[in-house]
Amino acid sequence: MNLVTLIGRLTADPELKFFSSGTAISKGTIAIDRSYKKDNQTITDFIPVEVWGKQAEYFATCFQKGYLIAVSGSLHIDRYVDSDGNNRNFAKIVVHKLMRLNIPKGNGLDASGVDNGNSTLSNDPQANLTACIDDEEIPF
Incomplete structure (x- = not known):
């Protein structure tokens, strides 16, 4: 079974x-962030994630740098030969499910992700995709 679940912050807009x-x-x-420190410094891992299909459009449209998110998917190891002829491996998570756990201030939620009454977001990804796209931007 190849199943990975991770919680972390987006380092940039998708x-x-x-x-x-x-x-x-x-x-x-x-x-x-790892659960331990080395030389009194927090150790952080940066994990590439890849989302496909309609969920990719939702991810790119409704998620931004700094959002705390949870992803569930499978670990994929891509193998290639670099320009020097060396074999290289590249690990990434191919996402099957994703969820926002909180959103930075100014988005209808407070810093802990609790709705302060101004949020227009729901737990339904399709509804959020519709809410995140302005009708003027739809090409059809």
Whole structure:
């Protein structure tokens, strides 16, 4: 079984691209602090994540740098040969499920992610995608 669940903060706004087939892919990186320190310094891992399809559009549209998120998916190891002829490995998480755990201040939620009465976001990803896209931006 290949199942990974991680909680961390987005290090940058997700990038969204489309293949010629119309399939969407969105990539990002989450930062996760380890539970221990080395030389009194916090150690942080930066984990690449990849989201596909409609969920990729939702991820790129409704998630931003600094959001605390949870992702669940599978670990993928890409192998390639670099320009010097050395074999290299690159690990990433291919996301099957994702969730915002909190949103920085100014988005209808307080710093802990609790709704302060001004939030327009719901727990339904499709509803959030609709809420995050301005009708003027839809090309059809």
